[in-house]
Amino acid sequence: TTTFRIAPSILSADFARLGEEVKSVIDAGADWIHFDVMDNHYVPNLTFGPMICQALKPHAKTTAGVAVPIDVHLMISPVDALAASFAEAGADLISFHPDASAHVHRSIQAIKSKGVKAGLVFNPAEPLDVLEWTIDEIDLILIMSVNPGFGGQSFIDSALRKIEQARKLIEASGKDIRLEVDGGIKVDNIRRVADAGADTFVAGSAIFGKPDYKGVIDQMRLALG
Numbered sequence: 001t002t003t004f005r006i007a008p009s010i011l012s013a014d015f016a017r018l019g020e021e022v023k024s025v026i027d028a029g030a031d032w033i034h035f036d037v038m039d040n041h042y043v044p045n046l047t048f049g050p051m052i053c054q055a056l057k058p059h060a061k062t063t064a065g066v067a068v069p070i071d072v073h074l075m076i077s078p079v080d081a082l083a084a085s086f087a088e089a090g091a092d093l094i095s096f097h098p099d100a101s102a103h104v105h106r107s108i109q110a111i112k113s114k115g116v117k118a119g120l121v122f123n124p125a126e127p128l129d130v131l132e133w134t135i136d137e138i139d140l141i142l143i144m145s146v147n148p149g150f151g152g153q154s155f156i157d158s159a160l161r162k163i164e165q166a167r168k169l170i171e172a173s174g175k176d177i178r179l180e181v182d183g184g185i186k187v188d189n190i191r192r193v194a195d196a197g198a199d200t201f202v203a204g205s206a207i208f209g210k211p212d213y214k215g216v217i218d219q220m221r222l223a224l225g
């Protein structure tokens, strides 16, 4: 049986109160904290860097004191220097876009050498080809179901077929690899995304856009069954 994980994206949180927002969404049942890093170069938007990650790290735990993983999604180019800074800032997983790195294999090894889990991210129009040469090295595959850069966009349906493909590749590899989906995930489509093979769900506007974070996360878990 699959253990589903819900990873709220703090891109849609109140940036003036980020620490409290991280705490509230963890109290509401978040499994991971999704941290969207944008550089106004690889994507047309600018967010936050390793210093903010480090500042939030002490807030990323349950009231019982259990650490909640920080899932860093790098939408930056180049990758390696900032990935190293995020590893030092307390990131638990670091994912990057293969087209943003000149040497994908090297970037993966550099992340793992810091003791951090590594993931590859695929944009809506990108094939999964690079996985043929990297799947044995990674811990996570992140399928984008919107074009990266902004929260609040609509789910692109062709992502479902790509999730199915990625699930087959994971199964064939026999490895324990998380299959995460990012963009336009809501209570009313999360089940379809899980049926396609995803086990980890990023949701920004669906959660932070409502006053009752727990209400939304509970409804998502109910839909997942």
Ligand code: DX5
Pocket (backbone or CB within 6 Å): 009, 011, 012, 034, 036, 073, 146, 147, 148, 149, 150, 151, 152, 153, 182, 183, 184, 185, 202, 203, 204, 205, 206
């Ligand atoms: C988009 C980011 C997403 C985004 C998702 O570039 O990678 O994580 O915050 O937001 P929603 O859930 O609102 O589509």
Ligand code: ZN
Pocket (backbone or CB within 6 Å): 009, 034, 035, 036, 073, 182, 202
């Ligand atoms: Zn993201």
